[in-house]
Amino acid sequence: MAKVLVFQHVPAEPLGTLDPMLRNRGHRIRYVNFHRDPDAKPDVGRYDALIVLGGPQMPDQGGLYPHLNVEMQCIEQALGRDMPVLGICLGAQLLAYTLGGGVRAMDRWEIGWYELEPTHQSAADPLFCALPEPHPVFQWHGYTFDLPKDAIHLARSETCENQAFRYGHHAYGLQFHLELDERLINRWLNYPEYRADLEERGRGEDAEEIRAQTHRLIGQSVALSNEIFGGFLAPLGDPRSRQVLPSR
Numbered sequence: 001m002a003k004v005l006v007f008q009h010v011p012a013e014p015l016g017t018l019d020p021m022l023r024n025r026g027h028r029i030r031y032v033n034f035h036r037d038p039d040a041k042p043d044v045g046r047y048d049a050l051i052v053l054g055g056p057q058m059p060d061q062g063g064l065y066p067h068l069n070v071e072m073q074c075i076e077q078a079l080g081r082d083m084p085v086l087g088i089c090l091g092a093q094l095l096a097y098t099l100g101g102g103v104r105a106m107d108r109w110e111i112g113w114y115e116l117e118p119t120h121q122s123a124a125d126p127l128f129c130a131l132p133e134p135h136p137v138f139q140w141h142g143y144t145f146d147l148p149k150d151a152i153h154l155a156r157s158e159t160c161e162n163q164a165f166r167y168g169h170h171a172y173g174l175q176f177h178l179e180l181d182e183r184l185i186n187r188w189l190n191y192p193e194y195r196a197d198l199e200e201r202g203r204g205e206d207a208e209e210i211r212a213q214t215h216r217l218i219g220q221s222v223a224l225s226n227e228i229f230g231g232f233l234a235p236l237g238d239p240r241s242r243q244v245l246p247s248r
Contacts, residue, residue, distance in 0.1 A: 034071070088177065116131065
């Protein structure tokens with residue numbers, strides 16, 4: 001039984017579709033909620049994989065949010081142990097920043113549904129071979145990252161070049177939100193602070209338009225999440241046998 005460490009930054013951004021995938025495989029989940037416990041000092045060495053979720057902070061705000069520095073130390077330790085690491089949105093930015101990639105504000109935010117495009121390297125990747133052609137994914141971010149040295153560029157969008165990358169064999173950064181299901185997206189659209197972002201920084205769509213798009217597109221997104229996240233979880237062992245790889 002693999003043990004998975006999860007860094008959460010705000011209650012609104014949980015594991016989503018990853019939660020039942022992990023549980024159905026018999027893996028144990030340990031949340032570290034930095035919103036509730038900003039002084040937490042997790043021990044990465046006790047776990048088999050690390051997942052870093054999204055949030056409103058930025059990777060270069062370690063002075064305002066010291067836990068970001070702790071998280072990047074944990075990411076560095078996980079990479080040193082060759083553990084599977086998955087960063088989503090802020091998590092992808094933290095992974096890139098830890099690896100020396102720059103982070104910066106975008107000229108235009110991405111909020112809502114955008115076409116995710118494969119790169120010429122996607123087909124050879126064990127996860128992103130599931131993305132042979134452009135595919136709609138849900139976005140909500142105003143920062144982007146530069147591709148770290150030696151990272152493999154796996155996906156882009158028209159308005160954000162670096163949407164996904166792999167570093168080494170098991171570390172992935174995803175700028176987009178494949179973990180969201182329809183319920184979570186609708187919940188985001190009900191939060192006043194998220195609606196304020198949409199009104200101020202969106203591309204002219206209102207919440208109801210995005211709800212309608214979500215209802216139409218979510219099935220495709222969840223199908224892609226099952227393939228990509230399933231590939232990420234594969235090194236943790238066969239869910240039928242509950243076997244896991246030896247400790248690294």
